Amino acid sequence: MSRRSSGLIGIWAEAQRQQQREREARQRAEAQRQREAERQQRAYERDMARQDRERRQAYRQAREAEARRRTEALEARVAELEGLLAAGCRAPAFRSSALARPEQLEPFNPAHLGQPVPMPDPGQYRGFGGRERYEHDWHAAQAAEAGRLRQLAAYRQQYDQWAATTLAEIRQHNAGIAELLTALRAGDPEAVVEYFSAALYASEAWPEDFPHQISAAYDPGARQLVLAWELPAYDVVPAAKAVRYMPTADEERETARPAGQRRALYRDVLAQCVLLAVHEVFAADEFGALESVAVNGFVDDHDPATGRRARIVLASATVSRAGYAQLHLEQVSAVDCLTEALGGRLSARPDQLATVPPVRMPDEVGRGVVSHGGGDDPDLFEMDPIAFEALVAELFRARGMRAVTTQRSNDGGVDVEALDPDPISGGRIIVQVKRYRRTVPPTAVRDLYGTVQGAGANKGVLVTTSGFGPGSYAFANGKPLTLISGEELVELLRQHGLRGRLGGAPTDPAQAAAAAAAAAAQTPAAYNVLGMSWSGAVALDVCALVCAGHRVLGDEHFVFYNNTATPDGSVRTVAPAHPDKAALQVAFEALPAAADRLVLVAAVDPSVNPDADLSLFTDARIRLTDASGAELGQLEVSDGRPGETALVLGSFRRRDNGDWDFVIGGKGYTGGLEALLGDHGVEVA
Known part of the structure; x- marks a missing residue:
């Protein structure tokens, strides 16, 4: 009994040990x-961390590379600006041959129509029904070939017509260029301006983002x-000098270019632009x-003195051919x-x-720079009134506007209504x-302004075959009005492909001058009074300078308290009428015919x-009146500034058509009237 028990116990114990071993094995396996x-x-976490580090590193490298790229772009831009003149001088000079078009046309290319339709091979048609199939396919091929020949002939006819038309256009263009060059050699002002404008516009020396606005005139004398x-x-x-990536803030930051460095580079760029324009003009002058060349470099911006948009001259120079050659x-x-x-x-x-x-x-070159039509153009003075208004409407349409003439009755003083689609x-x-x-009276300009206000229009335009006086320009100053004289x-x-001329004129210039002189001698010159008023208890001397450009014609053409009139009496000081303080x-x-501007100045009276x-x-303002004392308009002028003792109030400037309009001044001088006069060529003892 005990032995059997011992055996059972041993089996049980062994089973227990086996289970224990299995549990331990499972535990070890787990x-x-x-x-x-x-x-x-x-x-996995190490791999993710590594990938994250690599992504962050790649991201940082990409941002740093972008910052370097932007920095390099800034440096390349500066290098381009610094080397503008040198690169432009290395570029090929403009030549008149560039204006001509070659008489080379694309040759006739019939493409697939030039390939005949293949005819069937009788040897390929054997057996029962072969002859019928061959005849069927032969007739089909013959029909296809006939169709190809018809299409080829039509295509050739179209090509010949296109070639003839294109060649005629090319030859007409080249004939026009030949006429332009003939006129250029003869010194025709319009041809000279057109040729050298083309040379500047065609130049590849200027960066793409540089402006290309130009106006030009030629003085043949x-x-x-x-x-x-x-x-x-x-x-x-560029306002920035460099770009850096800041990883802590995860952003790119620009390093500002020092203000002095930026200003110096800008001055250098302006000087290079003027010199390059001079170089390109002289280099293109293959006809002598x-x-x-007189160059005035300007920017189209708001004038700080007036707040109005204007052409602000920042650089100017007159360069002779001999000076350029040196x-x-x-x-x-x-x-x-430059300086x-x-x-x-x-x-x-x-x-x-x-x-x-x-x-x-x-606009200071004078009249005769551009010819106005020819004998074949219709005389605007003799044109039917309705046709004349239709011509003006057509001009507005040619400028991209929608324009219609109004009914002859009840038009409310409106001859043409135009709509400019520009959204701004x-x-x-x-x-x-x-x-x-005759000269359009100021009352016509006043009436137009009333019509514009009554109609709720944005702008008014007065078009005439004659001209306007200072009173008209004075009234229109600062108002939404545009005055267009006959010339x-x-x-x-002419600019828009339309035709018109202003009557006839004596063919002999001497006769024309004599007729003008005789008319002037028989008709007393009308005059205006310029009354000057201002606020503030400061005593001023108001003076006038009769100038050609920025130079006074002579000391006797400087009108002030000690020289009360010019030699011809065209400008004189008079007693002011209330509320004016000077007149x-x-x-x-x-x-004088040589004068193209009348400059008005004011200076502190040191006594x-x-x-x-x-x-x-x-x-301050200038009150413009006629000989009867009737006020024609008022012109605002710039206020004075601390430290300045003399100021250019403004100038009346003669247009090409003989009219005078007013340009506000604003340039001040700390050296008093003496400094101002020295700037206008007056020697003060």
């Missing part, structure tokens, strides 16, 4: 599995090309048409070359739009047409206010 899972988890060339704005020089522009310092070698002017603070005096502007500057435009031979109208018609009488039509400046010169 522990191994858990350790493996933990190992795999750690490996002086053989001088006068340019107004738009310069890039201050933001052409030019003796000199230069090696690829090696010069642009600023030194010292050529005696030009360059703004000291172009970033603040500090202007410089222009040497000569295109456009709107409804009221147009009045005055076919006059301006003819030029606009000048001006006969604009009697001003009355020796320590005063113009800070008390406020609310």
Whole structure:
């Protein structure tokens, strides 16, 4: 019994041990599995961490690379600006041959129509029915070939017509170029302007984002090309010097370019632009048409003195052919070359739009620069009134507007209504047409303004075959009115492919001059009175300078308290009428033919206010009256500034058509009247 029990117990014990071993094996296996899972988890986490580090590193490298790319782009831009003149001088010069079009046409290419339709091979048609199939396919191939030949002939006819038309256009274009070059050699002003404008526009020396606005005129007597060339704005020089990636903030930060460095580079760019324009003009002059070039570089911006948008001249120079020949522009310092070698002017603070005096502007060249139509053009004076209004409406349509003529009755003073679709500057435009031979009176301009206000229009335009006096321009100043004189109208018609001329004229210039002189001798010159008023208790001397450009004609043409009139009496001081504090009488039509502007200036009277400046010169205005004392309009002028003792109030400038309009001044001088006069060529003893 005990032995059997012992055996059972042993079996049971062995079973227990076996179970224990299995449990331990499972535990070891579970522990191994858990350790493996933990190992795999750690490996996964390490892999994820590595990938995250790699992603962060790649992201940082990409951001740093982008920052470097932007920095390199800034440096490349600066290098481009610094090397603008040198690169432009290395570029091929413009040649007249570039204007011609080659008489080479794309050859006739019939493509698939040039391949005959293959005929069937009789040897391929054997057996029963072969002959019938062959005949069927042969007839089909013959029909296809006939169709191909018809299409080929039609295509050839179309090509021949296109080739003939295109060749005729090319030859007509080249004939026009030949006429232009013939006129250019003869010194025709319009041909000279057209040729050199094309040379500047066609140039590849200028960066793509640089402006390309130009106006030009040619003085055949002086053989001088006068340019107004738009310069890039201050933001052409990058405000940032470099870009860095900041990983802690995860952003790119720009390092600002020092203000002095940026201003110096901008001045250098402006000087390079003026010199490059001069280089391109002289390099393109293969016919020797030019003796000199006058360049005025301007920016189209808001004038700090007036707040109005204007052409602000920042650089100017007059360069003779001999002076240009002495230069090696690829090696010069642009600023030194412009200001010292050529005696030009360059703004000291172009970033603040500090202007410089222009040497000569295109509108100062004088009349006769551009011809106005020919004998075959219709005479605007003799044109039917309805046809004349229709022509004006057509002009507005040619300028991209919608324009219609109004009914002849109950039109409310409106001859043409136009709609400018421009979403910013456009709107409804009221147009009045005055076919006059005499100067349009200011009352017509006043009536137009009333019509514009009554109709709720955005703008009014008065078009005439004659001209306007200072009173009309004075009233229109600052109002949504545009005055278009006869010669301006003819030029606009020409620019847009329309035709018109202003009557006939003596063919002999001497006869024309004699007739004009005789008319002037028989008709007393009408005069206006310019009354000056201002607020502030400061005593001023108000003076006038009769100038050609920025130079007074002579000391006797400087009218002030000690020289009360010009030699011809066209400008004289008179007693002011209330509420004016000073007054000048001006006969604009009697001003010397050489004069193109009348400059009005004011200076502190040192004998009355020796320590005063113009800070008390406020609310100033010029009151324009006619000979009867009737007020024609008022012109606002700039206020004075502390420290200044003399100020250019503004100038009346003669247009090409003989009219005079007013341009506000604003340039001040700390050196008093003496400094101002020195700037206008008056020697003060």
